[in-house]
Amino acid sequence: xxxxxxxxxxxxxxxxxxxxxxxxxxxxxxxxxxxxxxxxxxxxxxxxxxxxxxxxxxxxxxxxxxxxxxxxxxxxxxxxxxxxxxxxxxxxxxxxxxxxxxxxxxxxxxxxxxxxxxxxxxxxxxxxxxxxxxxxxxxxxxxxxxxxxxxxxxxxxxxxxxxxxxxxxxxxxxxxxxxxxxxxxxxxxxxxxxxxxxxxxxxxxxxxxxxxxxxxxxxxxxxxxxxxxxxxxxxxxxxxxxxxxxxxxxxxxxxxxxxxxxxxxxxxxxxxxxxxxxxxxxxxxxxxxxxxxxxxxxxxxxxxxxxxxxxxxxxxxxxxxxxxxxxxxxxxxxx
Amino acid sequence: xxxxxxxxxxxxxxxxxxxxxxxxxxxxxxxxxxxxxxxxxxxxxxxxxxxxxxxxxxxxxxxxxxxxxxxxxxxxxxxxxxxxxxxxxxxxxxxxxxxxxxxxxxxxxxxxxxxxxxxxxxxxxxxxxxxxxxxxxxxxxxxxxxxxxxxxxxxxxxxxxxxxxxxxxxxxxxxxxxxxxxxxxxxxxxxxxxxxxxxxxxxxxxxxxxxxxxxxxxxxxx
Numbered sequence: 001x002x003x004x005x006x007x008x009x010x011x012x013x014x015x016x017x018x019x020x021x022x023x024x025x026x027x028x029x030x031x032x033x034x035x036x037x038x039x040x041x042x043x044x045x046x047x048x049x050x051x052x053x054x055x056x057x058x059x060x061x062x063x064x065x066x067x068x069x070x071x072x073x074x075x076x077x078x079x080x081x082x083x084x085x086x087x088x089x090x091x092x093x094x095x096x097x098x099x100x101x102x103x104x105x106x107x108x109x110x111x112x113x114x115x116x117x118x119x120x121x122x123x124x125x126x127x128x129x130x131x132x133x134x135x136x137x138x139x140x141x142x143x144x145x146x147x148x149x150x151x152x153x154x155x156x157x158x159x160x161x162x163x164x165x166x167x168x169x170x171x172x173x174x175x176x177x178x179x180x181x182x183x184x185x186x187x188x189x190x191x192x193x194x195x196x197x198x199x200x201x202x203x204x205x206x207x208x209x210x211x212x213x214x215x216x217x218x219x220x221x222x223x224x225x226x227x228x229x230x231x232x233x234x235x236x237x238x239x240x241x242x243x244x245x246x247x248x249x250x251x252x253x254x255x256x257x258x259x260x261x262x263x264x265x266x267x268x269x270x271x272x273x274x275x276x277x278x279x280x281x282x283x284x285x286x287x288x289x290x291x292x293x294x295x296x297x298x299x300x301x302x303x304x305x306x307x308x309x310x311x312x313x314x315x316x317x318x319x320x321x322x323x324x325x326x327x328x329x330x331x332x333x334x335x
Numbered sequence: 336x337x338x339x340x341x342x343x344x345x346x347x348x349x350x351x352x353x354x355x356x357x358x359x360x361x362x363x364x365x366x367x368x369x370x371x372x373x374x375x376x377x378x379x380x381x382x383x384x385x386x387x388x389x390x391x392x393x394x395x396x397x398x399x400x401x402x403x404x405x406x407x408x409x410x411x412x413x414x415x416x417x418x419x420x421x422x423x424x425x426x427x428x429x430x431x432x433x434x435x436x437x438x439x440x441x442x443x444x445x446x447x448x449x450x451x452x453x454x455x456x457x458x459x460x461x462x463x464x465x466x467x468x469x470x471x472x473x474x475x476x477x478x479x480x481x482x483x484x485x486x487x488x489x490x491x492x493x494x495x496x497x498x499x500x501x502x503x504x505x506x507x508x509x510x511x512x513x514x515x516x517x518x519x520x521x522x523x524x525x526x527x528x529x530x531x532x533x534x535x536x537x538x539x540x541x542x543x544x545x546x547x548x549x550x551x552x553x554x555x556x557x
Contacts, residue, residue: 152507158496158542193378200484201462201496203503237375237383245343249467270374277373325506 007305008071009078010062010101011298014094015086015114016139017045019054021065022295023076026302028124031069033288033295034061040177044167045138051089058097065294076107080301082292083111084322086139091318099313110311112300114292115324116151118258119144120303121296126283128254134243134271137259137292138163138178141205141239143246144324149333152325154246155203162235163261165207169231172215173224183228184264190229194222200238203245207235236267240274247278256283262290303331344387344483345369355419356409362422364409367391369416384416387483392418394459394482401457403450404478423480425472432466432509432516440512441519446477448523451497454479455535456528458489460497465504495538498524502539 006025013020013035022033036057038050066073081098084091095111102109119133132145132154141162143155160168163180170179175186197213199206214231218224247255255275257268262284275282289296307330340347346368352360369384392411395418399405406421428447432440447469454461461468462484470478486493501520505513525532 147507148510154507158545193376195379195382198379198383201500203465203507204500233376233379237372237379240374241343241372248341248343273374274372 007077007302008075009080009298009302009305010065010076011112011294011296011301012058012079012081012094012098013114013117013292013294013297014054014090014097015082015084015292016090017050018292019057019061019094020292020294020297021058021061022293022298023065023069023071024295024298024302026306028299030125030295030299031071032065032067033293034065034068035288035291035293036061042177043171044177045087047087047089050087051093054090054093058093061294062097073101073105076101076105078108078110078301078305079105080110080112080297080305081316082114082117082297083316084114084319086114086318086320088318088320091320095316095318099316102313108305108310109313109316110301110305110309111316111318112297112304113322113324113327114297115140115142115144116327116329117296117300118290119151119256120300121289121293122256122258122283122285124299125289126256126285128256128281128283130252131254131256131283132243132246132250132252132280133256133258134239135259136162136239136257136261136267138167138261140259141207142324143203143243145246145250145252146329146332147250149329150325151327151329153323154249155205155242158201158204158206159208160211162205162207162239163259165211165235166231166261169211169214173218173227178260180261180264183232184266186225186228187232187266188229190223190225190227192223192226192229194226194230196230196234198234198238200241203242205238205242210234232264232266236264236270239267240270243271244274244278247274247280253278253280254283255280256285258285258290260291263287304329307331339365349422365406365420365422367418367420385413388416388418389413391482391485394485394487395420397457398454398459398479398482401453401459403453404476405482406478406480423470423472423478425470425478427467428469428471428477429466429508431471433512437515440516443471443477444516444519445523445526448520448525449527450477450479450523451501451520452524452527452532455489455494455497458487459485460488460493461485462497462500464497464501466508491534491538492542494535495542498535498539499542502543 011022017038020035023031038053079102135142141157167179175182197209272282337349339349348366352362392408395405408420410419468481
């Protein structure tokens with residue numbers, strides 16, 4: 001609320017394969033949240049192809065978001081967009097859409113950090129106040145917790161994100177994109193333990209060696225179901241261990257899981273057990289909000305805007321490698 | 336038996352020497368117990384706990400030989416996943432670093448850097464260099480008390496990661512003094528490591544740039 005007036009915000013997400021348009025008001029009500037997801041015909045995501053998909057789907061997504069929210073374009077008070085981190089061409093497409101709308105409607109524009117938006121939408125809908133968040137997707141792997149005025153990264157991947165590890169493994173062994181769900185399905189039938197590289201370096205993780213070794217084992221004839229099982233068990237144990245270290249270090253009493261890989265039931269189960277052992281509450285937003293979406297960009301934009309964060313149109317360049325701990329979060333630090 | 340610290344990986348108990356080791360002994364010991372994690376499959380759980388227990392005991396001893404103060408290991412139990420070791424009295428560097436005056440802080444960080452260099456020269460990487468794993472004693476010695484993620488690895492890459500991790504720890508815990516502290520650590524490291532230190536430091540910087548979220552060749556488009 002700004003001076004008691006309910007602000008209507010349109011959030012545009014476009015960091016990777018999803019183009020999202022979400023409309024949220026400053027009471028935290030999500031009026032609509034439309035996502036168009038680019039699925040590559042084969043192989044992985046090519047940034048340029050994904051960006052072209054976004055450009056083609058921007059108007060349909062926007063129309064649908066307005067229609068579902070039952071509002072008109074002129075009712076929008078604020079435009080926010082995912083300014084990073086993400087794939088350059090995708091980010092620039094979403095930013096271009098946001099700038100055009102902002103200029104046309106003569107309403108303020110604000111770039112939002114994608115990773116922080118994932119945390120904020122979970123805090124809004126799940127009622128988590130101060131969680132240690134494990135954010136796992138095809139493009140990101142971070143353990144995030146609020147400390148001394150900022151969202152700080154208590155652990156992250158040193159090479160590839162976990163979602164990418166699962167997807168590339170799946171592709172290399174002949175499963176379809178997105179590979180995560182396929183690996184999860186096959187893992188349920190795996191039984192035999194195969195030692196695979198387990199890499200935790202201090203607070204950080206590494207999955208590239210694990211992925212390569214799993215692919216190599218497949219080529220040398222190891223059972224695919226066993227490999228899927230062990231790939232998951234090894235990677236997830238490392239993720240939970242690093243999250244656990246952050247919980248032990250910060251002594252926070254809430255754990256949240258988000259990002260596309262949050263769909264994995266085994267990972268949920270493991271993290272829930274860990275949280276329980278530390279007497280912490282466990283939260284997972286509904287999958288629509290775990291995945292990339294415009295609603296989270298809208299809501300985080302509202303929080304920032306209400307606390308005085310402003311941007312001029314000419315300052316809205318995208319930041320492909322925007323770090324979580326570079327972002328000022330006055331809505332949490334000035335309480 | 337007092338639970339001193341419930342860590343992520345292990346529990347630390349403070350116990351009487353006479354209870355744990357020998358009735359004639361005096362003083363106190365630390366029992367580090369690697370607890371089973373129910374979220375891991377049993378075989379992976381067992382393998383991680385056993386290998387870490389055995390390796391850590393060996394690293395404590397070899398670090399000491401290399402000139403880095405570590406607690407003396409009294410007993411290693413590879414079935415119960417316990418290490419019984421000397422109790423080091425002092426303060427966690429984590430708790431004192433921000434409060435010291437800049438000169439003292441510089442000296443402490445310099446010493447830490449020298450000790451890291453000694454480890455590296457002995458073929459050891461620590462794997463978890465954070466200020467909560469370092470104890471400053473009244474005599475001004477700095478004990479490295481946790482080698483749970485350490486390994487024998489003489490590669491440039493592993494050494495670079497080690498330094499990078501310390502920088503990350505300084506950034507997350509001591510964010511007000513990160514730069515000056517890290518500079519002093521590097522000065523100590525250079526002094527002790529001698530020839531080749533620059534290469535390790537360069538690698539640490541490269542690892543930082545390799546990271547996923549570091550601004551690099553940031554282009555701006557309008």
